[in-house]
Amino acid sequence: MIINHNMNAMNAHRNMATNTVATGKSMEKLSSGLRINRAGDDAAGLSISEKMRGQIRGLEQASRNSQDGISLIQTTEGALNETHSILQRMRELSVQASNDTNTAEDRGQLSKELDQLTQEIDRISSQTQFNKMDVLNGKGDEPFKANIQVGANSNQAIEIAINKMDYKSLFSAQRVEATTAVADGVELKKTANVKLTVDGKTVEVKADPKEDKTLTKEEFISELNKSINADKDLAGKVEASFVDNKLTISRVDGSEEKMKVKVENSTGGTDLGLVETDSAMKEYKVDFKSHLVATSSIKEIDRAIEKVSTQRSQLGAYQNRLEHTIKNVDNAAENLQAAESRVRDVDMANEMMTFSKNNILTQAAQAMLAQANQQPQ
Template identity: 50%
Template sequence: MIINHNMNAMNAHRMMSGNTNAAGKSMEKLSSGLRINRAGDDAAGLAISEKMRGQIRGLDQAGRNAQDGISMIQTAEGALNETHSILQRMREISVQASNDTNTADDRKAIGDELVQLKNEIDRISDTTAFNGKKLLNGDLSTALDAASTAKTGVAITGGTISDVDVSKAMAGKTYTLSYTSGTDTLTLTRSGDNAAQSITLTALADQKTISFDTLGVSFELTGTQATVDTLGGDLDTKTIVTAAGSSAASLLIGSNGTADETLSVDFKKMDSTTLGSGVGSYISDKISDNTAVDTKAKADALITVLDNAIKGVSEQRSSLGAAQNRLEHTIANLGTSSENLTAAESRVRDVDMAKEMMSFSKNNILSQAAQAMLAQANQQPQGVLQLLR
């Protein structure tokens, strides 16, 4: 018998330590509900589950993004609903003004109401906002899209300059086009700015381009020199308003931020300078004061413009409604995807409580047994004392 090294006690101690550690890990898993609490529990499983967690959180945030998008669309659509009502009222009283049973005072009173209603359309367009972002004044996005291009013919007394192409001009800005016969010079000036650009026509069927580089505005002017030569003096200027402004909001509806997971919602400018049939026939052109319907002809012309304005608002509301319906389906799909991915992540990372409880009970019993055996092993060296008597 030896007493310096009690091998039985050492073995019992080692087994007791192992069982105690195993029972401790089982307690940790049972208390956290997770099978993987640290990388050492399952390195590969941890990496897989963390990727899944990133996707799940991305899907959940995408759902919230879509909800915010619906809220923004509903804000704009609610404002356009009121714009629709105003336009319908404007059309109603314009039809009333078209009746020749009205006196001049009657038509003036109708004109006063039309001016106020037009101003209210402009106010709605300018103030409708979501989270501080204006939705209906064309300023939602810093970049203008292709919808902000207006093209029309501009008539000048005694001659014609056709195909004035306003590309990517700031919506709602005013440009003045003037011609001086003595120098055969056309000058384009933007209101509110000192800058102006001019060209000189020097040949038949000449074509020139005026560019405001800092504004990104390009005018292509075509005409015949022979026609210009017949003009006998300075001509009245014509005003061109680039009114068909539009801007877009991009909504991220996926978890990865790729282009195919982005929904672009177009918010057009919806004020009196954009509602109507085209340049020269907008509401703002027809209603400048209370003389807008002082004749039957003016009232009839305004009715046509209002019909086109109502059509334009209807198209914008339909577009917003379609986008909202898509977002609602997107939210449902995102919820399903998040649910399925959460279930997959749970199978990788969550603990089976029943199975782990079995393991804990086993290790706890073995740990107690090892303690008892360690006590017995510690008693064995005392038998040496009997040999020394």
């Protein structure tokens, strides 16, 4: 007779407990959809899965960051589109003002619209914002810069640089000047000319062979500029003027090169000056006061249009790059999600089979335990 121990009942109870625990784990996996719910399920697998999850969430955020970057670019590009329209209108006005059928009063009326347009360029530059950031105003002379985080890890950013687009920035040109003092009354004899040599190119203010003539400063400058503009190598690149009672020769073609200037009165071969200059940035003033000035303004506006076009092209390149970045990041996140799923997610069909097996065994153990408890003591 069995008094203290019912071995059959104990064996049935042990198997029932084991099957109950296994059934519970299967139910947990089936209800959560995860093969790994705690480190005890698969320590190494859990570590790998968590690293993958960090990468996946980082890539998803990087994709959103890139979308924000595109929004910034689109905001900026929209403002520059309007700047382009303004510059085209300014060019149209310059062409109109270049026509000498216009009186001084007519040109004055055109200048009123020009002034408003230049103010609007400055307003667009100073007030165009994205998330309260001035995207077209830069920091001093430095461009606006933004780093777009396009990866899940450090040092995975794309820098966007946007140049300042106010009037001064669009119409600043490299202006190189050489100055020398010249007394009023430049004598031009029948056999004498005044020569100007700029970087090896020589132009002359020629004397009238019929009469001796003494020119005022204004007359001399007028004659000198006519000679400069008649030279195809210097026309539109160099201009002469009097500034603070000094003859000033300016390079206005945007070149950053130094300029060597020599002014000579050929009567006695006397040098009026020999100057080598440094370059400096100066703002160009678009003006309609004369045919010559209005015509020069057309060239400067064309340069400004080219600056805006260059910046818009750069923005387009940034946007196209970010669009490809988004596709790549989304693809990487998708593939990494699939890999993480294989590590952590449960195989529902296989786990359902395991659950059914353990559930049947648990029920069988319960039945056998009941039978064992009915055995004679």
